[in-house]
Amino acid sequence: MVASRGVRHDSMRARNLAVVLGAIHRSGPHTRAALAELTGLTKTTVSSLVSDLLEVGAVTESGAVRGGERGRPGTAVSLSGHRVATLGLEINIDYLAACVVDLTREVRLRRILRAGNRNSDPAEILQSLRDLVKETTAEAEQAGLRIIGAALAVPGTVEGGVLRSAPHLGWRDVRVADLVDLPFAIDNEANLAALGELWFGSRETDFLYVSGEIGIGAGLVVGGTVFRGTFGLAGELGHVVVVPDGPACRCGGRGCLEVYAGQDALLGELPAVTSLVARLESGDRRALEACRRAGHALGVALTSAVHLLDPGRIVLGGIYAPLFPWLEGPVSEGLDGRLGHMRGTPPALVVSAIGADAAVLGAAGLVIQQVIAEPAQLLGLQDAG
Amino acid sequence: MVASRGVRHDSMRARNLAVVLGAIHRSGPHTRAALAELTGLTKTTVSSLVSDLLEVGAVTESGAVRGGERGRPGTAVSLSGHRVATLGLEINIDYLAACVVDLTREVRLRRILRAGNRNSDPAEILQSLRDLVKETTAEAEQAGLRIIGAALAVPGTVEGGVLRSAPHLGWRDVRVADLVDLPFAIDNEANLAALGELWFGSRETDFLYVSGEIGIGAGLVVGGTVFRGTFGLAGELGHVVVVPDGPACRCGGRGCLEVYAGQDALLGELPAVTSLVARLESGDRRALEACRRAGHALGVALTSAVHLLDPGRIVLGGIYAPLFPWLEGPVSEGLDGRLGHMRGTPPALVVSAIGADAAVLGAAGLVIQQVIAEPAQLLGLQDAG
DNA sequence: TCTCTTTAGTCCATAATCTGTACATAATCC
DNA sequence: GGATTATGTACAGATTATGGACTAAAGAGA
Incomplete structure (x- = not known):
């Protein structure tokens, strides 16, 4: 068991970025003042954190919002769908699928490649998937999206990042790495479909x-x-x-x-x-x-x-x-x-x-969950500001 | 869903206290230097944290320890069993049980009260238990132990701190509060026995x-x-x-x-x-x-x-x-x-x-787990130092 | 035995980050 | 238009960790 690491100043800030982003994510757009109320941080700190989040394109300021009946209105800060996105992937018995989802969980792109993958050669299928990834990410980048992570759904059991057994594909102990040059996760189709239901259903x-x-x-x-x-x-x-x-x-x-x-x-x-x-x-x-x-x-x-x-x-x-x-x-x-x-x-x-694409969507959503939970790391905020 | 709160300086220190205490707990006695290595904190910080832990009696310094072959030996810091302890309680079909366990998970006291609790009156049994608690804590305090929390194992389902249903006791929706004037938890007998197996088995x-x-x-x-x-x-x-x-x-x-x-x-x-x-x-x-x-x-x-x-x-x-x-x-x-x-x-x-006392021991152990995870709160370190 | 090397632990100035108060800003109420 | 209320920013102050210098204590080598 790895010893948990001590907390330093930068991890305190990283944590607070996550807290603020999480509050925005959980309960819709909020003004800085509302965020301060919600998180227990001061307005000053929230302002500073929000400005970092604005800089990397994780949030945007949308129009003025009246809080109570009187007083100066605040500016709502909401998740931004314009810059940060994640890639969901799926290998299934009769298709390969990919989708790009932005930070607001809007589905920006879908690709499906029908194919008979039953009892197939892993190397071959993975090559097709790699091509699909290349196509999809290229298109996403053209739309101004920065893809910061990917996850893959497979119809089988996964242990420690390795596809242990997918009986219907006829695969065993396949190590799916180097699929993308990004933070990457792989998980069971049912788990990711469940997450798809959570976030998109x-x-x-x-x-x-x-x-x-x-x-x-x-x-x-x-x-x-x-x-x-x-x-x-x-x-x-x-x-x-x-x-x-x-x-x-x-x-x-x-x-x-x-x-x-x-x-x-x-x-x-x-x-x-x-x-x-x-x-x-x-x-x-x-x-x-x-x-x-x-x-x-x-x-x-x-x-x-x-x-x-x-x-x-x-x-x-x-x-x-x-x-x-x-x-x-x-x-x-x-x-x-x-x-x-x-x-x-x-x-x-x-x-x-939701329908048959629960798993791909869940895969993309999983990465978004990770971004919300650790924005500093995944958005490269560690040494910004 | 409650928004998670922001991290402030005092929670950073609280977290680091937990990290240090956790490292000592997980992998035996360590010198301050070793703790710094393990946690990624500096020797200075570790020293300061350890001195706080020493003050509340959570750890003790035991003799000198030679690290490598040369150089000044360090002083090992280990969990202290001398001051901090927790109380485990159990209501079962044919007995009431209590035990006191110190921070090193040494069992310091056991009490069993045989009784026919089948289809009994909750108020009556709880009064017996309250008496048992009083006796036990008094004795523990005489031994110089400070009891900082308690947990109760029951043979039934527990939901949100309330005993929902214990068919063999014939109890339903019993709110077990004011049993002790301390942080208190209540859980199912099987869950706590499992934890007993984990820590004492x-x-x-x-x-x-x-x-x-x-x-x-x-x-x-x-x-x-x-x-x-x-x-x-x-x-x-x-x-x-x-x-x-x-x-x-x-x-x-x-x-x-x-x-x-x-x-x-x-x-x-x-x-x-x-x-x-x-x-x-x-x-x-x-x-x-x-x-x-x-x-x-x-x-x-x-x-x-x-x-x-x-x-x-x-x-x-x-x-x-x-x-x-x-x-x-x-x-x-x-x-x-x-x-x-x-x-x-x-x-x-x-x-x-381990034997029949798995659940009581697990109950006491659960509180110890909580102390290790949040020492500042439970040991009253929030405004010390 | 004396000195050098190595490691442990402490001291103190510095840095990072949050807090709290003051203040500028912007809306409504009368 | 002035009072009131609320938002968001600026700046000094507080808290906590860092990093290098320093003291302490052991073994190694001359």
Whole structure:
């Protein structure tokens, strides 16, 4: 364990920059006076910090704001979307994606490259991704944006910055480095989709995001932060045991949730979710039954998840989002019935507020979270002023 | 959400006090020079901080220490057990317990008050506890110890400082305040037992502590900190679903782990664990079978827990500790077989290194953790020096 | 035994940063 | 238009850390 370092004058200022930027980020534009009130710092200090933030383009002054009824109006200081931006990336089974998001969490650019990545060669795919990055950043720079960091979402487990295993890609222990020449992070698709939901969807700060894809992942967000477990492998909802002696799962276990509610179990021979939805809408018996069974299994697995993880609410995303009308009943029936009187009310079950690009957006958002938390470091303010 | 406050000079010093004290705590006695090296602060600053810590009795200077081969030896600064102490408390089904632990985590005092607390009157029990506290603190003060905080372990769920529900005590929504006139915390028995294991047992920093009592709780420790979930209700391992349509559980659900591996299921008519152990040792058929079944169920539930929580290892405590020789086989069989190839190796399954007083000790230890993390506040250093 | 070298810890002037009071500015109220 | 109220800046003062000089204490070598 690394000893934590002492605090010096410059880290005090770095921290205060983060506090001020964080307050602006959390509760909209504020005048300097309001920021002083919020942070407990003096107006003088806030002024000085804000002027540093203005200089690097992290915030802008927008028009005058009347605080109370009388007195001089202040000038509102708000996050600036004009200069600082981050890059979100995603490798998925059938596409590569990139997006650029500015500091206000406005999506400035999206790129999708359809491709069959199932059982592919990592080197090849990473080269395509590198090209995509080059294109995207070039375009962002032309729009006057300075990209200060990137994050990558992958459909697999990540440990210490290395992609440990992505079964559907057929990858194992791939070190994804030198993708960009910037601060860089890599994380699981479900974790980043959860963060996408947090920042680009419902904006709730406490929930379990359930990502229905070929595999079933989950990202737990507590107080606006993802819980990752000891090795970064937490949230593998797909392999929670539903039936102890059920059918074998590809993971080596038996009766895992994935066997009952994974994409393959739900779709069967169907080519895509849209076709399943069509059948459900037309009242197809087998489709309805498949959904009911999946929903039941999901309810059982989520009961265990609620007892262990204690999420604020449950958000169904991925392919579960379009299927929500048919899943909601069986799932919440299972949950409500099983949770019993252990807790006040069971967590609410809701559908994800954003679509398939949750993970890329979450990746870009993760970097923004880091900038807000440590502006000095990422914006190069350490020796400015 | 409360805005985080700005950092001022006094908080900088408070932080540095914590950094220095933390370094001494984490890696044994150090000279001032070594502390400067470790923390990145200058020798001057460290000297000044250490002198403050000496003044309040948090640390002591012990003899000379030769650093390299030559040069003046330094004086080692180590945690002092002579003045500062904390109070751990526990309400359990059949006893009240208290302990006093000094800053070096030496146990200085223990008190146990046997009592039948099952379906009891909270007011009455709390009065007994208050008396116990008075006695214990008086004795500690006679030994020259200054008690600076207390924490209480309860066999139930705690939300926002209130005991929400303790089914075996028959308590609901009990506000435990004014127990002591000190900084005070209250937490679940399993969480605190986990912390007890961390500080007084194996000293590993990442594990899931499984507390087998009448109910089955679990406390997840990641990086030396308990994971509590959104409402502080995480870790309810006892109600993880083992058999979706199994027998009804008192919680209202069906097929929960507790039904198969709770104390009542294991002991049956037997009065205590010791009698079960005796039967197991003599090869009693029914006892062995009960253990095998409980172990199997535990293996299933832990498989789900590992996938969701990603613990570093699994520690069996409570009544599972004496039963470990008979549980280990079935549990790890279930775990190893089910976890499959999702992760490198399954987490190690070990027995708790401490006994029934894990929770009280953990409670006292929790306060010590807080002192180490914020010495200025708890030791009254804010305006000293 | 004396001196040199090395390391520990303290002293003091300096630097960085925040605080607090004073003040200029800008709006509303009467 | 003057009083009142609030915003934002300027400047002196307070707090805390830094850095180099200095004292202290040990071993190494002559």
